[in-house]
Amino acid sequence: MKTKNQIIAQNLDKILDNIDEGIHVVNELGQTIIYNKKMSELEGMDKDIVVGKKIDEVFPSLNEENSTLLLTLRDKEIIKNNQQEYLNKFGRKIITINSTIPIHLGNGSLWALEIARDITEIRKLYNKIVSLQEKLYTEDNLDKEISKYFTFQDIKGEDKKLKQVINYARQAARTDSSILIVGETGTGKELFAQSIHSDSRRQNKPFIAQNCAALPENLLEGILFGTRKGGFTGAIDRKGLFEQADGGTLLLDEINSMSKALQAKLLRVLQDDLVRPVGGKKDISVDVRIIATSNKSPVESIREGSLREDLYYRLAVVLLQLPLLSERCDDILLLSRYFIERFNYKFNSNIKGLSDEVKRIFYNYDWPGNVRQLEHVIEGAINILSGEDYIKKENVKPFLIDINNQKEAKKIDNQRTLPEKMDKVEKEYIIEALKKNGKNITRTAKHLGIKRQSLQYRMNKYNIESDKI
Numbered sequence: 001m002k003t004k005n006q007i008i009a010q011n012l013d014k015i016l017d018n019i020d021e022g023i024h025v026v027n028e029l030g031q032t033i034i035y036n037k038k039m040s041e042l043e044g045m046d047k048d049i050v051v052g053k054k055i056d057e058v059f060p061s062l063n064e065e066n067s068t069l070l071l072t073l074r075d076k077e078i079i080k081n082n083q084q085e086y087l088n089k090f091g092r093k094i095i096t097i098n099s100t101i102p103i104h105l106g107n108g109s110l111w112a113l114e115i116a117r118d119i120t121e122i123r124k125l126y127n128k129i130v131s132l133q134e135k136l137y138t139e140d141n142l143d144k145e146i147s148k149y150f151t152f153q154d155i156k157g158e159d160k161k162l163k164q165v166i167n168y169a170r171q172a173a174r175t176d177s178s179i180l181i182v183g184e185t186g187t188g189k190e191l192f193a194q195s196i197h198s199d200s201r202r203q204n205k206p207f208i209a210q211n212c213a214a215l216p217e218n219l220l221e222g223i224l225f226g227t228r229k230g231g232f233t234g235a236i237d238r239k240g241l242f243e244q245a246d247g248g249t250l251l252l253d254e255i256n257s258m259s260k261a262l263q264a265k266l267l268r269v270l271q272d273d274l275v276r277p278v279g280g281k282k283d284i285s286v287d288v289r290i291i292a293t294s295n296k297s298p299v300e301s302i303r304e305g306s307l308r309e310d311l312y313y314r315l316a317v318v319l320l321q322l323p324l325l326s327e328r329c330d331d332i333l334l335l336s337r338y339f340i341e342r343f344n345y346k347f348n349s350n351i352k353g354l355s356d357e358v359k360r361i362f363y364n365y366d367w368p369g370n371v372r373q374l375e376h377v378i379e380g381a382i383n384i385l386s387g388e389d390y391i392k393k394e395n396v397k398p399f400l401i402d403i404n405n406q407k408e409a410k411k412i413d414n415q416r417t418l419p420e421k422m423d424k425v426e427k428e429y430i431i432e433a434l435k436k437n438g439k440n441i442t443r444t445a446k447h448l449g450i451k452r453q454s455l456q457y458r459m460n461k462y463n464i465e466s467d468k469i
Contacts (some may be wrong), residue, residue, distance in 0.1 A: 013036075022116035024116065026111060033051070067086075069112045070112075079099065080099050083119070096118055096119060100114045119219070151199065155192070159323065159330060177318050180291075180315040183323075184295055184322075188322060194207060205246075208248070225278055226239045226240030227280075249288070251292075252291070254293065256307045270315070298316065430448070
């Protein structure tokens with residue numbers, strides 16, 4: 001009969017073997033204690049060969065200076081999202097992103113846990129992306145690219161808030177100050193960034209955009225700052241985006257997704273106009289205007305720790321906050337006409353416009369995806385039209401969420417006076433408190449911090465009957 005510990009160990013193995021990340025645990029001597037199925041697949045090694053052996057016995061290219069597991073044992077510190085390239089016993093090259101954690105056991109000994117993801121294919125993709133970017137931003141191709149950039153004429157709308165932001169952006173285009181553009185998905189952040197570049201003195205130089213959330217930290221660092229031979233296994237001399245964008249504009253999309261370590265390096269570039277490639281020993285002077293974007297409030301990002309406060313102040317020399325489409329209701333029909341004309345030309349169709357019912361739906365809809373969502377809804381509707389002149393409710397319904405109810409409740413609520421809204425909130429709060437306290441009046445009053453008589457008065461005022469809650 002199996003002991004309790006044997007049963008726990010057996011089930012732990014099952015759990016670890018069904019995790020999609022590689023798990024590798026070594027003891028204080030660097031001997032493998034745990035090695036799950038995914039790690040075995042990732043490294044091309046049989047579990048029986050690895051378990052019980054020291055790291056350097058199984059992976060001859062690893063030692064205390066380049067193995068994240070051995071470094072963690074030595075320094076007793078966490079290593080997060082570290083790229084590691086090494087060879088297994090059979091000479092196969094492995095590229096991973098690792099997070100390694102020291103484990104302090106009750107008996108005073110120290111183990112190390114590593115969680116690894118295979119990025120061999122991502123690394124290949126990275127090399128292809130960088131190679132294509134290098135070719136794209138050569139002098140021969142630059143003139144072709146410039147003609148593709150958006151301008152302020154491409155920003156459609158008559159809303160006062162939007163026009164005010166456009167005016168600020170036009171003024172900012174005349175300087176080289178850093179810019180932070182804040183707006184939800186689909187509000188047109190890159191459209192504004194390209195328009196600023198097109199209206200600036202840098203218009204004949206590269207405009208390069210990089211999404212900071214798209215790649216692991218180590219790969220993003222190489223893409224931004226470049227690499228020098230010897231910086232890591234397989235590294236070659238390669239220009240980063242800062243060097244490629246020299247004289248032009250670099251757009252860093254979703255800046256709040258960039259790691260704190262990279263944000264610190266970016267801050268130095270903004271302060272000194274110098275970059276140091278990964279593995280390089282010399283700084284390189286660059287002349288690049290930085291435009292960053294965020295789909296979250298900077299205050300929220302700073303509070304939750306995803307954006308350095310000092311970087312925010314350096315980036316937000318000019319701060320542009322783009323309005324939601326739901327805040328630009330009068331622009332919805334204008335934009336709809338624009339997209340209909342554009343897709344009529346693209347699809348060789350002849351749609352005349354929106355039905356009156358669809359106009360009402362569009363005006364009352366919340367548009368969580370903003371202008372981009374409106375564009376996709378129009379395109380989708382035109383694709384399924386068959387010989388009709390106007391886009392009708394049944395054509396847009398498949399592309400909208402809860403078109404009947406989403407904004408109606410909000411519209412009704414917006415018509416209430418302040419006292420009515422306050423009464424509504426107070427009533428809901430009292431009902432919730434009664435539910436939490438088992439409908440007991442005395443406990444609910446104590447929970448709310450009011451007297452029992454005061455609670456009863458409010459319940460009578462709002463017709464709240466505890467037995468009907």
